[in-house]
Amino acid sequence: MELLQLLECSPPLAREPLNAEQAAGVARVFKALGDPVRLRILSIVACREGGEVCVCDITGAFELSQPTISHHLKVLKEVGLLTSERRASWVYYRLVPETLGELSAILGTPAVV
Amino acid sequence: MELLQLLECSPPLAREPLNAEQAAGVARVFKALGDPVRLRILSIVACREGGEVCVCDITGAFELSQPTISHHLKVLKEVGLLTSERRASWVYYRLVPETLGELSAILGTPAVV
């Protein structure tokens, strides 16, 4: 099952206990968020006007090697938080807001909490 | 700085890029959520009428050793997602809804997304 679909059929934490499959899927995405570098990358992409950032801009924001940034981008892409598109020599990354929204819903909306 | 306070002053991902300190604090909590067992534990506690669960009830829901469950409970407690209280021979765990709410707000409310 695709990851976003699995998120969509995972109930909020406080509604009913997650089963093992749901928990495994949701945990994959939260694990991707559980790294400060990846969180900052995601934030950089999310804040950008136009919604897309090229890798060189992200690399420039950290004192980390380019392969390391590439690794983190791959992790974020694998769990459905980012998409990428190559245009000419550059690769542009975009946010997938649906995935973030599903996560937020699983945690429970602030109003309900 | 205490973790919940750091969450409170961390902007939503899409508002402005997280700085290193904010990202480190937020990542700690997401990392705790990035394990399927811990997610299920959290869900079990969140769903429970009365809001509290004793360790033996949680242990009984998994095919894992009791020290392993205790380890996961400690992780969830250290990042401010659970609190515990001992009464007689039993230890009861409760959810900290404020922490979940802060996380949800950082991801961005579903309506805004």
Added chain:
DNA sequence: TTTCGACTTCGATGAATATCGATGCGGAAA
């Protein structure tokens, strides 16, 4: 006091991961 049960802590181990340098690849320019 001794015993017992619920739970935590400790120590060890195998697996996962963050990081990097070196290398590969794809496209554009020369």
Added chain:
DNA sequence: TTTCCGCATCGATATTCATCGAAGTCGAAA
């Protein structure tokens, strides 16, 4: 074609982590 640049992949390494058995703690009961 050759060269160069942006980015991904590979291989290696040091660290982190999930898990468990053994041992410790704490409170209640005997």
